[in-house]
Amino acid sequence: MTPYPFMSDKACDCHVHIYDPAQELAADGTGRVMPEATLDAYRTVQARLGLRRAVIVQPNAYGTDNTTTLAAVAALGDDARGIAIVTPATSGDELARLHRGGIRGARCHMLGTPLLSWADVEAVAARIAPLGWHVQVQLDGRLLPDYDALLRRLPCPVVIDHVGKFLEPVRPDHETVQVLLRLLETGRHWLKLAAPYEVSRIGSPDYPDVSAIAMASIRAAPERMVWASNWPHVGVDVAPDDQSLLELLFVWTKDETISQRILVSNPATLYGFA
Numbered sequence: 001m002t003p004y005p006f007m008s009d010k011a012c013d014c015h016v017h018i019y020d021p022a023q024e025l026a027a028d029g030t031g032r033v034m035p036e037a038t039l040d041a042y043r044t045v046q047a048r049l050g051l052r053r054a055v056i057v058q059p060n061a062y063g064t065d066n067t068t069t070l071a072a073v074a075a076l077g078d079d080a081r082g083i084a085i086v087t088p089a090t091s092g093d094e095l096a097r098l099h100r101g102g103i104r105g106a107r108c109h110m111l112g113t114p115l116l117s118w119a120d121v122e123a124v125a126a127r128i129a130p131l132g133w134h135v136q137v138q139l140d141g142r143l144l145p146d147y148d149a150l151l152r153r154l155p156c157p158v159v160i161d162h163v164g165k166f167l168e169p170v171r172p173d174h175e176t177v178q179v180l181l182r183l184l185e186t187g188r189h190w191l192k193l194a195a196p197y198e199v200s201r202i203g204s205p206d207y208p209d210v211s212a213i214a215m216a217s218i219r220a221a222p223e224r225m226v227w228a229s230n231w232p233h234v235g236v237d238v239a240p241d242d243q244s245l246l247e248l249l250f251v252w253t254k255d256e257t258i259s260q261r262i263l264v265s266n267p268a269t270l271y272g273f274a
Contacts, residue, residue: 026063
């Protein structure tokens with residue numbers, strides 16, 4: 001039962017990482033491991049927020065071994081989809097297996113020491129396009145002008161992660177944000193409204209510098225926004241309150257209908273929920 005009377009019980013959290021202490025780290029994996037971030041722990045978060053659907057995103061720490069992500073999707077059943085990490089060398093049989101397991105996108109994390117090059121991103125996009133998947137790209141939003149043409153020519157939908165992840169948040173009228181907004185106008189690019197706490201220089205509870213970018217994006221293309229908790233908040237020392245992050249979405253939209261669209265119908269379209 002959702003704690004928000006207007007919110008459908010089909011609301012979706014579109015970015016969650018699940019860890020299994022039994023899974024070994026990949027030799028080429030990066031990022032922190034959070035062994036306490038099990039599926040059972042996340043179910044408690046779901047119940048608290050009144051969320052039913054979830055998108056399980058492969059942690060960088062496990063590299064291309066998507067075992068734990070697939071297991072979490074299977075355990076959640078029809079209410080879950082997954083985002084895997086694959087490479088241009090991933091076989092067609094493996095892509096088909098991942099698709100059968102509920103995977104609907106490929107994660108391309110382009111910060112730090114990325115597993116993929118930008119040429120790899122193009123190659124991966126070409127491989128997954130026939131499956132109807134999208135690429136989920138996380139980059140420093142300040143570099144969007146450099147990759148605008150590449151993102152436009154990818155042969156599949158593109159989800160830009162974490163409100164663009166501007167590592168130095170800028171005003172919505174800044175050229176880099178304008179590039180983001182123009183991408184959203186194409187109809188093929190989506191934005192994930194998640195993790196404002198990772199880059200905000202002003203901080204909680206409202207993260208006004210990141211919130212300004214989020215609200216401009218929602219105004220530009222409410223039909224291509226999805227929301228995510230980013231649980232369990234890898235990479236920060238003090239985790240934000242998940243309920244406060246959900247309530248921040250309602251501040252950004254100021255409209256129950258748009259909030260419903262972002263939480264329910266947009267994820268159903270993007271991830272293929274019934």
